[in-house]
Amino acid sequence: MTRAAGLVALLLLGAAPAPQVDGARLLADDPAPLLSAYGLFADTGGRVPAAGVTRYTLNTPLFSDYAEKFRYVWMPPGTSAAYADDGALTFPVGTAIVKTFAYPADFRAPNAKLRLIETRLLVRRATGWVPLSYVWNAAQTEAVLKRAGARVPVAFVDTRGAAQQLDYAVPNTNQCKQCHQQGNDVTPIGPTAGNLNGGLDGHGANQLMAWTAAGRLTGVPTTPPRLARWDDAAAPVAARARAYLEVNCGHCHSRAGFASNSGLYLQHDEPDPAHQGIGKRPVAAGRGSGELDFAIASGNPDASILLHRMASNEPGVMMPQFGRTVAHKEGVALIRAYIAELK
């Protein structure tokens, strides 16, 4: 799109304020040492998105040690994403996908005393997507680039009122790539049509429709696919479980992902039972097999390696290998219910 056409598009949208995001800085080869350089937030504390930075939510999000996540996308003015059936939407060069990880002091009051831990960016440069992780300082006034990752002690009170402590791991650049790699390309994982096909926060305007109406998304079909919400009690357990497995495991466990050699493919629409793990013997699980014979033993969660590895916190056994340090009790319960009902 030409600059003039971009301006026309802006005018058509009506009274869009001048963007504050520094699109040129996002595209520079050397990443900014400080997050504030990009102007993605209107405040110094990273709580208020800048003009043009759109918050979005996913039907089924990745579990990351119970961290609260705030997701945003920024596209250069006048540009739009293109619909894709499979995988992430096709975002234009210059796009920044932004995800902030945070913990409230007490999950029973999630909006009070929120501590930001890190903000991750995926920036679409001409040569491909680049992952960057910024870690927030104690004063919550700035986030600093950490290419080698970091470990951050975190304490919070959980929804049941119990005090929790964990050693939160900020991924290093290679780990970012390991999860986001499909074949030779780094790609976004979360913002697929199916996972965005729902209301903002589960009840607002449908995001695919809202983005289309705002001129930021093209090509959405009449009935786009919809990934189940993992915590939607009204949805079938199998649909919820397979959505959960796709989001939490499927980026690695795909034919083009890091775990391709396992032959275990956890996309929600994988048709082959053996590749889904049903009756599949382990290949290179090592002691991760937990003395069990099959990835998924139909009807028998306790005999299923997949569940054993989800429930473990031990390196060398646990899955995913990183991205969490504690088990997701609710996710484990969902997969347990799913395996139990398999015949």
Added chain:
Amino acid sequence: MRISAFLLAVVASGPAVAATITVAPGGDAQERLQTALIEAKPGDRLQLSAGRYALAGGLSLDVAGVTVAGAGPGKTILDFSGQKGEGEGLLVTSNDVVVRDLAVENAKGNGIKSKGSDGISFLNLRVEWTGGPKASNGAYGVYPVSSKHVLIDNVFVKGASDAGIYVGQSQQIVVRNSHATGNVAGIEIENSYNADVHHNVATGNTGGILVFDLPDLPQQGGHSIRLFDNEVTANNHTNFAGRGNIVASVPPGTGVMVMANRNVHIFDNDIADNGGNAIMLVAYRNAFTDRNYNPLPRSIVVRGNSYSGNGAAPKFPGGAQIAAAVGGTLPAVMWDGVTAFSVPGGGLAVKADGAIVVSDSPLLNLNLKTQGASPDTARPEVAMMPAMASAREPAAIVLPAAQEARAKGR
């Protein structure tokens, strides 16, 4: 140093001038080492000074052409005893990488892994679980997978709860001059094509050298493997692999084992003092649903090996009875005699498509005939040495000259 090296490279307009980045042990070793691995440029050498690096997490390299070198496997020690995360000690995902002259100790998962690397060299390394063989040790010591042009030379691995040296779903592989002891499997080549395994020592493992092929994987149909000039001795260790893993089915006392592979030549090895089979040739035994999978060993040649002291204490089911029936000691080579299997969904019995040729030992044939048959139905017979049939030997593996040159250099 980095900037001047870069300028030199630009000015010289010849081959890039590699920088050497030195990393020393001490506080923040994790962050300094990982930062160096991330910031390395193609052609750089990361020189890890002598000493012990206490690491709390896995390390990873995703830059092509980098050499990661220590001061020697007894001097530069990457110690993962306190590892809190990740599935391996060091992970390499880029091409033309050399890892050399260092040790990895007590990784919680695998020791050193490469995935999807073309031209990966593991040279003069030690990977060890220092508490001795234990089920809680990591799975693989050196673990290239889905890789191409793999060189493993002068590597020592001890204590892996699966395989010390494990090459999976890879192609054009050389494993030489290496030593595997106290692992469940010493050296294992799985679902791989074109491998030379030679001048290695496999001793004190449950099984010495294994060549396997498994179903339901992106690369299968393993073939064209040569095992020669290896010392495969006294592999009688208790099997300490977790149940479920395929190597948990390897009986203690196994020297060389071939399962479901094509065109494997085993020659000029010294195979001694293994209590069970010096060489075992078997079909994959479990049920499978993969229509593209062939569970039979076929086109296997066994010749010119020297055998002594094997076969007196077989640990596989029925082994003692079979040994008693043939005079107390098993012949060096045992074949399960499976020559047919049913294609899932097809119902068609398929015959093996290549002979089993054993010219250096009497062959104990269990005559199990059909894949999945119970060992109870074995009708063991000792066959005379068959006449040498013509079976073309796989070509020697020739790695790219540049890769061999890197192996010779420091």
